[in-house]
Amino acid sequence: xxxxxxxxxxxxxxxxxxxxxxxxxxxxxxxxxxxxxxxxxxxxxxxxxxxxxxxxxxxxxxxxxxxxxxxxxxxxxxxxxxxxxxxxxxxxxxxxxxxxxxxxxxxxxxxxxxxxxxxxxxxxxxxxxxxxxxxxxxxxxxxxxxxxxxxxxxxxxxxxxxxxxxxxxxxxxxxxxxxxxxxxxxxxxxxxxxxxxxxxxxxxxxxxxxxxxxxxxxxxxxxxxxxxxxxxxxxxxxxxxxxxxxxxxxxxxxxxxxxxxxxxxxxxxxxxxxxxxxxxxxxxxxxxxxxxxxxxxxxxxxxxxxxxxxxxxxxxxxxxxxxxxxxxxxxxxxxxxxxxxxxxxxxxxxxxxxxxxxxxxxxxxxxxxxxxxxxxxxxxxxxxxxxxxxxxxxxxxxxxxxxxxxxxxxxxxxxxxxxxxxxxxxxxxxxxxxxxxxxxxxxxxxxxxxxxxxxxxxxxxxxxxxxxxxxxxxxxxxxxxxxxxxxxxxxxxxxxxxxxxxxxxxxxxxxxxxxxxxxxxxxxxxxxxxxxxxxxxxxxxxxxxxxxxxxxxxxxxxxxxxxxxxxxxxxxxxxxxxxxxxxxxxxxxxxxxxxxxxxxxxxxxxxx
Amino acid sequence: xxxxxxxxxxxxxxxxxxxxxxxxxxxxxxxxxxxxxxxxxxxxxxxxxxxxxxxxxxxxxxxxxxxxxxxxxxxxxxxxxxxxxxxxxxxxxxxxxxxxxxxxxxxxxxxxxxxxxxxxxxxxxxxxxxxxxxxxxxxxxxxxxxxxxxxxxxxxxxxxxxxxxxxxxxxxxxxxxxxxxxxxxxxxxxxxxxxxxxxxxxxxxxxxxxxxxxxxxxxxxxxxxxxxxxxxxxxxxxxxxxxxxxxxxxxxxxxxxx
Ligand SMILES: Cc1ncc(COP(=O)(O)O)c(C=O)c1O
Numbered sequence: 001x002x003x004x005x006x007x008x009x010x011x012x013x014x015x016x017x018x019x020x021x022x023x024x025x026x027x028x029x030x031x032x033x034x035x036x037x038x039x040x041x042x043x044x045x046x047x048x049x050x051x052x053x054x055x056x057x058x059x060x061x062x063x064x065x066x067x068x069x070x071x072x073x074x075x076x077x078x079x080x081x082x083x084x085x086x087x088x089x090x091x092x093x094x095x096x097x098x099x100x101x102x103x104x105x106x107x108x109x110x111x112x113x114x115x116x117x118x119x120x121x122x123x124x125x126x127x128x129x130x131x132x133x134x135x136x137x138x139x140x141x142x143x144x145x146x147x148x149x150x151x152x153x154x155x156x157x158x159x160x161x162x163x164x165x166x167x168x169x170x171x172x173x174x175x176x177x178x179x180x181x182x183x184x185x186x187x188x189x190x191x192x193x194x195x196x197x198x199x200x201x202x203x204x205x206x207x208x209x210x211x212x213x214x215x216x217x218x219x220x221x222x223x224x225x226x227x228x229x230x231x232x233x234x235x236x237x238x239x240x241x242x243x244x245x246x247x248x249x250x251x252x253x254x255x256x257x258x259x260x261x262x263x264x265x266x267x268x269x270x271x272x273x274x275x276x277x278x279x280x281x282x283x284x285x286x287x288x289x290x291x292x293x294x295x296x297x298x299x300x301x302x303x304x305x306x307x308x309x310x311x312x313x314x315x316x317x318x319x320x321x322x323x324x325x326x327x328x329x330x331x332x333x334x335x336x337x338x339x340x341x342x343x344x345x346x347x348x349x350x351x352x353x354x355x356x357x358x359x360x361x362x363x364x365x366x367x368x369x370x371x372x373x374x375x376x377x378x379x380x381x382x383x384x385x386x387x388x389x390x391x392x393x394x395x396x397x398x399x400x401x402x403x404x405x406x407x408x409x410x411x412x413x414x415x416x417x418x419x420x421x422x423x424x425x426x427x428x429x430x431x432x433x434x435x436x437x438x439x440x441x442x443x444x445x446x447x448x449x450x451x452x453x454x455x456x457x458x459x460x461x462x463x464x465x466x467x468x469x470x471x472x473x474x475x476x477x478x479x480x481x482x483x484x485x486x487x488x489x490x491x492x493x494x495x496x497x498x499x500x501x502x503x504x505x506x507x508x509x510x511x512x513x514x515x516x517x518x519x520x521x522x523x524x525x526x527x528x529x530x531x532x533x534x535x536x537x538x539x540x541x542x543x544x545x546x547x548x549x550x551x552x553x554x555x556x557x558x559x560x561x562x563x564x565x566x567x568x569x570x571x572x573x574x575x576x577x578x579x580x581x582x583x584x585x586x587x588x589x590x591x592x593x594x595x596x597x598x599x600x601x602x603x604x605x606x607x608x
Numbered sequence: 609x610x611x612x613x614x615x616x617x618x619x620x621x622x623x624x625x626x627x628x629x630x631x632x633x634x635x636x637x638x639x640x641x642x643x644x645x646x647x648x649x650x651x652x653x654x655x656x657x658x659x660x661x662x663x664x665x666x667x668x669x670x671x672x673x674x675x676x677x678x679x680x681x682x683x684x685x686x687x688x689x690x691x692x693x694x695x696x697x698x699x700x701x702x703x704x705x706x707x708x709x710x711x712x713x714x715x716x717x718x719x720x721x722x723x724x725x726x727x728x729x730x731x732x733x734x735x736x737x738x739x740x741x742x743x744x745x746x747x748x749x750x751x752x753x754x755x756x757x758x759x760x761x762x763x764x765x766x767x768x769x770x771x772x773x774x775x776x777x778x779x780x781x782x783x784x785x786x787x788x789x790x791x792x793x794x795x796x797x798x799x800x801x802x803x804x805x806x807x808x809x810x811x812x813x814x815x816x817x818x819x820x821x822x823x824x825x826x827x828x829x830x831x832x833x834x835x836x837x838x839x840x841x842x843x844x845x846x847x848x849x850x851x852x853x854x855x856x857x858x859x860x861x862x863x864x865x866x
Binding site: 231232233234235236237239240378379384385388391392395396397398399493494495496497498499506508509510511512513 | 664666738739
């Protein structure tokens with residue numbers, strides 16, 4: 001269940017509560033309450049939906065407040081009629097679509113028939129305790145009344161919820177109707193005085209709720225594990241560096257100044273938001289609804305730059321002036337070289353000798369951007385070995401160097417940090433899909449997986465949305481059983497690679513084996529620990545696509561949609577030949593990169 | 609821990625500076641393992657680290673990487689190594705430590721691995737990528753029950769607080785990495801190292817320290833053991849074996865101890 005903290009008033013207090021990462025923060029724009037909000041909202045994480053609470057307010061005023069305070073939701077506490085709600089959902093005066101939450105007060109009974117008229121005009125209901133005031137009365141109603149709830153619309157549960165209700169909430173969660181309970185709304189029971197929240201008690205409440213496991217099921221825990229996978233299996237030489245990062249990354253990422261700089265660069269430099277494009281002809285061909293999340297349109301041509309922007313800002317905060325990276329396809333190397341040029345920092349990229357040969361254009365780009373490209377000559381001379389070399393460099397340069405890992409792999413906190421930087425992908429998908437389809441959740445999200453960063457970003461905000469199915473696409477190379485493959489979820493066993501426990505391809509003796517894929521970006525013998533966990537728990541469906549299937553799917557996208565995809569991405573596109581979707585299914589696929597870097601491969605393959 | 613004192617603990621009590629040598633098992637030839645161990649003991653080496661080769665040795669520089677790759681090509685595996693060492697205690701008395709990365713041990717089964725070590729007469733393990741806290745929580749009980757000493761690394765960057773924690777978890781010696789580097793990176797010690805050696809000495813830890821990384825000859829051995837109980841030579845020995853073959857091991861050891 002999500003958490004909404006309502007009745008925020010004071011700047012410092014807002015920032016402190018925001019650091020607890022609730023899902024919604026409520027600001028009451030109603031001057032007859034002591035919690036009336038009359039100042040500025042400080043810079044807070046975009047993951048938290050700013051919610052304006054109104055009571056029978058003039059529509060124009062509501063619209064003006066939404067735009068002025070950049071609100072993502074409104075909560076209507078008066079006798080607002082259905083047409084009023086509908087106006088808010090359809091008006092062209094808003095910059096972004098808004099979530100509408102309609103409040104109903106419950107006392108000794110409730111006539112659920114009144115909901116009928118609101119079914120199509122709001123996103124959520126909120127059930128509050130009826131009292132003297134419109135909200136904030138401080139005691140709970142009898143939740144068993146909700147057993148007669150006739151609708152399937154998700155609702156907020158509100159009214160007098162405090163830390164003493166933890167057990168009642170646990171009990172409520174066992175009831176049938178609780179599956180429609182989308183969020184808990186808390187307010188007066190956590191206050192030191194009206195409008196001033198007790199952060200300590202609130203933290204305890206949130207922790208106690210999430211100890212119910214539900215929230216952490218697919219996210220990293222405080223030890224750095226996703227279920228059985230993750231952790232930090234690093235030599236002592238790396239401990240200070242990794243520990244410094246672990247101690248600081250969440251704090252730094254929550255800083256409003258950091259967020260602002262990150263968002264600004266994503267917007268002005270990377271070109272975000274990237275479009276969510278309805279692929280009409282592709283959809284027609286496969287008789288389903290396919291949306292492509294256009295990460296290929298980012299500056300430098302792939303999703304990789306979302307992460308490098310985040311990490312370069314992190315490196316600067318930590319006072320590092322030398323940047324190292326590994327790269328497979330060269331996309332991450334280019335994205336790292338780019339941000340180093342942007343910030344004027346020294347950049348060294350390790351790249352397998354074989355990959356240097358098959359991704360020549362990206363090698364040239366890195367050099368033009370001022371990076372030094374050092375070939376990895378050991379082992380299979382691909383991504384795995386480039387990663388080893390980067391780690392060795394870091395061991396040898398522990399003080400001034402930050403290692404920008406390019407995928408959701410490595411020792412904790414890297415998988416989580418990279419995932420969070422990439423999560424902008426699913427954050428955007430949510431509101432973009434809402435514009436297209438009127439709903440935030442697709443039926444499927446799908447992405448290709450090398451180490452799993454574009455996939456992690458695409459899944460992130462859907463991990464705990466049970467109605468969204470997750471598809472992960474791996475490279476089968478010449479075929480899963482051919483001995484020339486990179487399909488880790490099928491061929492891998494639990495073990496340790498590059499500092500984390502995950503699934504990896506290895507011999508019976510525990511030696512890491514050399515994978516194969518036509519795509520340099522998927523040619524990796526492991527997967528990120530989050531994906532290992534998604535595989536083990538069955539949360540994600542893993543599919544394997546051969547070189548041949550991928551190349552054909554890539555060409556098909558060129559012909560049907562006029563988009564030349566990266567070969568990595570082509571693997572994801574090939575699932576439509578393997579899996580039949582229903583005509584009404586909405587599938588959002590991460591179009592992780594563009595195919596410019598792969599032209600020579602396509603040319604050779606199709607003898608163009 | 610165990611009723612009998614471990615050979616490492618016995619050795620650490622001797623009133624002398626200790627020379628420990630690392631070599632990669634299965635290199636230069638698959639079957640050199642036992643010969644190398646015997647030669648080292650016969651020439652006065654105090655302790656041996658037997659390197660179990662790994663495909664992705666993150667903490668190692670090119671010399672040990674290359675020897676590991678070659679050893680794996682020669683056919684070295686965990687099982688083969690255990691077989692080679694089967695009767696080692698009939699001829700060898702000095703402490704023997706297996707140094708290897710965690711994944712091969714995990715695949716063998718940590719408990720099975722430890723049991724096999726005890727059967728053979730291995731005294732301790734050095735596992736660079738098994739962090740001390742994970743060891744403490746998940747594996748210490750197993751290691752203890754098979755009488756194995758686990759040795760942890762510290763570096764110039766390790767905080768005093770963490771060093772004290774590592775000291776508290778250790779019951780043999782502490783492996784003091786001479787500088788922030790992979791193996792074989794440097795030769796010769798500067799001011800910085802001397803200060804670091806002294807700083808650690810002044811912490812008065814309960815476990816003695818043995819210095820490793822960057823020791824290649826008599827003079828670096830001497831500097832390293834000014835404060836520390838002993839020193840470990842790895843890459844320099846592997847290089848010697850590569851260039852001169854295993855017949856000249858006596859020359860190498862004598863040049864260090866002269
Ligand atoms: C376009 C593109 N997609 C996908 C990947 C795979 O990486 P990840 O699994 O981290 O998204 C790469 C890696 O180089 C890439 O360049």
